Amino acid sequence: MEKRWVAQEKADAQLVEKLSEDLKVNKTLAGMMVKRGLNTFDEAKAFFRPTLNHLHDPFLMKDMEQAILRIEKAIKDDENILVYGDYDVDGTTSVALTYSFFKKIHSKIDYYIPDRYKEGYGISTEGIDYAFENHYGLIIALDCGIKSVDKVAYANEKNIDFIICDHHLPGDIIPAAIAVLDPKRVDCEYPYKELSGCGLGYKLIQAYAIKNNIDGKEVEEYLDLVVVSIASDIVPITGENRILAYFGLEKLNNNPCNGLQALRELSGKTDDFTITDIVFSIGPRINAAGRIDDAKKAVKLLIANSSETAEDAGFIVNLKNAERREFDTNITEQALAMILNSPEMEHRKSTVVYNESWHKGVIGIVASRLTEKYYRPTIVLTQSNGIVAGSARSVIGYDLYEALTACSDLLEQYGGHKYAAGLTMKVENVEAFSQRFEEVVCASITDNLLTQEIIIEDEILLNDIDAKFFRILNQFSPFGPQNMSPIFLSKNVTSYGYGSVVGNNHLKMTIRQPNSSLFECIAFGFGNHLENINLGKPFDVCYTIEQNVWKDRKNIQLNIKGIKTY
Incomplete structure (x- = not known):
């Protein structure tokens, strides 16, 4: 499918000039900063050197005070607490985070994930009945509940209180829960609106820790779960999410919980994970439990307190992911045939x-x-x-x-x-x-x-790409929605030597501009361009810039997103 190349609007030239001088960076990088709302040295410093102190006060969120008071009461009165969450990645990471944190404080706590097929999405009557039959006085619902007006009313009839932590758009009526935490509520003045469900769980335990003088390190322990939810639920990597993702990746890559370590090993990837790696290798494995079997197995993996338990749970989840892939392939083929016919x-x-x-x-x-x-x-x-x-x-x-x-x-x-x-x-x-x-x-x-667009960040010369440029470019990460890896345009390039087709129609080539260095390129799915490329005529390319690692060799590689021949 042909894609349209669309150039981003240029940033304000005066702001770019000043930022370029203040930070001693080239104008392309300064322009990227201005387009991301970084107009001053201090704003750029906060972006490139984030700290957890930049997170908002959780008590700015409407109903947070009521939520914490109700949890404190439940713990003081030795009530049974049920942590309830959706069966996808965001829901299961939310449950794992909230359950694990409060389990250290209160022994009478358990979790519940609805059956995708018997109960469907969100809070179910069956789940409330389970809570009633097992004497749970408080349910903390995560990544669901904002529209469960009738279900919360049903729970109230049974004297079961709800705290709802949801990030979906509310309906016209807010459920009559003890507390409803949702930044998208029209009456909520919380400064950042795009938290994931697990991000809301993080704000809940952060608030409890602040109120009860618990060391912040006890909360930060769960940042790896938060980044998995942010990546898998495809929420914007901006503002507070970017800070959580930044430190979440640090935790995931250096000291993950047992369950995520098991998934890292199952993925076969040995270097650091990115947001994209989570989306394609960790997220699907967690999701597979709820899609094919029982999402409680995903929670069991994520709360595993030993590497042995995590390995066993991970093995089962991985098997379900293989089964999920087979279903996925067969159904996709059937659906495509249905359209073609x-x-x-x-x-x-x-x-x-x-x-x-x-x-x-x-x-x-x-x-x-x-x-x-x-x-x-x-x-x-x-x-x-x-x-x-x-x-x-x-x-x-x-x-x-x-x-x-x-x-x-x-x-x-x-x-x-x-x-x-x-x-x-x-x-x-x-x-x-x-x-x-x-x-x-x-x-x-x-x-x-x-028609799918390729959004061009800027046009640059290949000689603009040097070690300093690449180092600063990487500091714009984590990349993801609303902070995508930038795509650059270079015109009038030619192939050096002959390109080749590898794998499933992928084009490998080396390109240059007049008087430029040589750059190795990979163009996935562009094998049909081989003949034109090898004619030696000039063409235009748009691409992201990445590091290619092969054995002990590291080099800058261009990942081609589009080719236009003259």
């Missing part, structure tokens, strides 16, 4: 595919793969317990949640984010929903949103 579906501006036998646990992954292939809002539906369940993914710039809201009369439930959501409906509504969703998308999406 229907001219109408192939030419739509949205994708809605349905098969009652597809495994519910992997339809979100399949939706992502279809979106990558056709680049349009996509929903994959299957049947579970007599009702149709779906997973939806969007394209950059299109609000999927609003589109689902326009179809809400055909849905039983829906929820999620601008770019990812879940939904359920009656079987008889599938056809009408597919048609309505297409109509809504056609009426609200612009053609340019249906």
